[in-house]
Amino acid sequence: MYGWIWRQLPGPVALRVVEALVLFLVVVGLLLFVVFPWLSPQLPFNDVTTG
Amino acid sequence: MSTGTPVRNSHRQPPPGRTAGDVVRDVVRGIGELLITVGMVVLLFVVYEVYVTDWISAGKQREATAALEDRWANPRTAQDRPLAGEGIARLHVPAFGPDFAFTVLEGTGDETLATGPGHYADTALPGQPGNFGVAGHRVGKGAPFNDLDLLQSCDALVVETRTEWFVYRLLPLAGEVPGWAEGKGAAERCRGVTPLPPPYPEVPGMEIVDPGDASVIAPVPGRPRDSALPPDAQAQLITLTTCHPKFSARERLIVHGVLVAQYPKGSERPAELVEG
Numbered sequence A: 001m002y003g004w005i006w007r008q009l010p011g012p013v014a015l016r017v018v019e020a021l022v023l024f025l026v027v028v029g030l031l032l033f034v035v036f037p038w039l040s041p042q043l044p045f046n047d048v049t050t051g
Numbered sequence B: 001m002s003t004g005t006p007v008r009n010s011h012r013q014p015p016p017g018r019t020a021g022d023v024v025r026d027v028v029r030g031i032g033e034l035l036i037t038v039g040m041v042v043l044l045f046v047v048y049e050v051y052v053t054d055w056i057s058a059g060k061q062r063e064a065t066a067a068l069e070d071r072w073a074n075p076r077t078a079q080d081r082p083l084a085g086e087g088i089a090r091l092h093v094p095a096f097g098p099d100f101a102f103t104v105l106e107g108t109g110d111e112t113l114a115t116g117p118g119h120y121a122d123t124a125l126p127g128q129p130g131n132f133g134v135a136g137h138r139v140g141k142g143a144p145f146n147d148l149d150l151l152q153s154c155d156a157l158v159v160e161t162r163t164e165w166f167v168y169r170l171l172p173l174a175g176e177v178p179g180w181a182e183g184k185g186a187a188e189r190c191r192g193v194t195p196l197p198p199p200y201p202e203v204p205g206m207e208i209v210d211p212g213d214a215s216v217i218a219p220v221p222g223r224p225r226d227s228a229l230p231p232d233a234q235a236q237l238i239t240l241t242t243c244h245p246k247f248s249a250r251e252r253l254i255v256h257g258v259l260v261a262q263y264p265k266g267s268e269r270p271a272e273l274v275e276g
Helices: A002-008 A013-042 B005-012 B020-073
Strands: B087-092 B101-106 B130-135 B156-160 B164-170 B206-209 B236-244 B251-264
Touching: A002 A013, A013 B020, B020 B087, B020 B101, B156 B236, B164 B236
Parallel strands: B130 B236
Antiparallel strands: B087 B101, B087 B156, B156 B164, B164 B251, B206 B251, B236 B251
16 A cells, blocks of 8 residues: 555655655544544543433 | 556456455455444544544533623623523632633523523522522533542632632532531631531532432422422532543532622632632
8 A cells, every 4th residue: 555655746856755744644634533533432431421 | 455557457357267265355355444434434523523623612611601791791681581591600629720611591402501501491590599500511521520529628619700700619528517617618728618507418528329300409408399399498509510431421520619708890810710
């Protein structure tokens, strides 16, 4: 999977490293600010009220 | 990872003699990478729940506090009940340090609780007869009630409103009631803290209940809401609720306190705020 992604990235190695880093940060950002805020209330870890 | 042109080329154009073993290796490697990735995402979710939500909530709590102080300085006219999501009071817990204070907001919706502790909208307001019920997160989202289980009987819960300071103290814990008046209850800091008189059932300073038990925030804790005493016969109580055990929502940790003192707001801050 990661080998395949690496081979799709265009440009010389130095540029690919930057591209891979940007791709990684985009995925982490999507998880932290879109996926997890949606997921968190669906899970039962944070129910603090009674009744 | 490729290190030079020849290797990369060999990847782009696999030699015609790819064996079944090569294919199996690719599939196994793909599954392995996928599992590692899922593990990292789950770890990141834990970091999000425990730390990132703290940072986000700290900003929201700061804004809510600023808005509350602004409203206290410039009060609206004839406002009886606060609006949902608005700050209504400051909760100080001196046992957690002299700086421990959170702005309590009206309502117990997810968004409200991500900003700070939330007041159960159908319970009493600070200082009123009945039960001032407040829910708060134990882990993440500011975790205002993280250490609630460390409180002892007689520890102060000081509620600051626009015009008053209300000093509540934890009721005797279960097991401390027999001999309370001669024992711990005789201490100076326990002045005003006694087991609640009948018709109140025994209301301990701390208890652990099932998630569905709404009676803990009733005017008479432990009794259904509709069998409440007339308001002028009700004690002035505070009840804090959070999840229990930590990182779980299997049960609820409940803390009950009773009003022991009340001061108009002036230049002096109550001495109770700096006790350990």
